[in-house]
Amino acid sequence: GLAAVINKKNGKSPGDVKVAMAFENDPFSLDVRAGVLDDIKKHGLKVVVDDKLPRDLSDMTPTLRKAKALKADLLVVSGHSKGAATLGRQVVEMKVNVPMVAVTHCESAKLIKKFGAGVDGFLCPTQWAETLTYSGKYFGSAGEYDKLFKATFDGYKNVPYQAAQASAAVLVWAEAFERANSFDTEALRDALAATDMKTFYGSIRFSKAGNNIAKPMVLRQIQNGKLNVVAPPEWASHPVEWPR
Incomplete structure (x- = not known):
């Protein structure tokens, strides 16, 4: 394009x-x-x-x-x-x-x-990039996550998007566990499917196929x-x- x-x-x-x-x-x-x-x-x-x-x-x-x-x-x-x-x-x-x-x-x-x-x-x-204006209740903004990551782990001039992605995945699981309030597989799957979050990584909402459709x-x-x-x-x- x-x-x-x-x-x-x-x-x-x-x-x-x-x-x-x-x-x-x-x-x-x-x-x-x-x-x-x-x-x-x-x-x-x-x-x-x-x-x-x-x-x-x-x-x-x-x-x-x-x-x-x-x-x-x-x-x-x-x-x-x-x-x-x-x-x-x-x-x-x-x-x-x-x-x-x-x-x-x-x-x-x-x-x-x-x-x-x-x-x-x-x-x-x-x-993902640290200059994007994404933010959420965990880690704050994309820029704040970037600063925290670099302060926590030595040697990173640029934070790999895979690191941000992995952190976001943990947040999705944590929220799903809280909403499901259960270890039941079906309840957890339903909670994951219903995810609708704003995070430092961007918005997260899943299609029926399981991909995030809320973030470009x-x-x-x-x-x-x-x-x-x-x-x-x-x-x-x-x-x-x-x-x-």
Whole structure:
């Protein structure tokens, strides 16, 4: 969606926006691919490269060559931490100047630490960030949770969203136990299904399938060595830098 909006502002119709994509052949990445394809279809963008990454994730030269040759407007990659690190390294080595690059696992791949300015402008999806204006009765705001986590556990420059997610999961269980007032499986399941909470991690409410439908994913961009929220607009702490 962000690619469509930015390119439209710069005079390109959605059908002219070229997308190059490469995904690991595993359930997580293929799930990401399905979501990306839904978004591409919704906004009418054009897929010009749709690759599966090699099993060892150590080389994505063919994908990057095609992205360069076809002048892709957007490059999307999902290959866990190793794939993200390979992308960071090879984008720098091959001087790949695609104006918009989106990749999963930016933090766990330590992209900023390893590649510095070479990965400036990369877009990184996340479930949570400390600048979001979420708050609840436990931990207070997202920013307060961030400060408490860093004060409690040494060595964290950025708090991983997985840590915030794990804390939120414990809160959901604690509230469900209180409301069920029982260890009965059915009562607990019903209490979990009825969850409707506001927390430092965001709102939590489950669909019948069990996924949280009350909170959006957000997109951060590496800007001068920092991860800043750039989308959706209502949660953005910084404007998106385009082209990267």
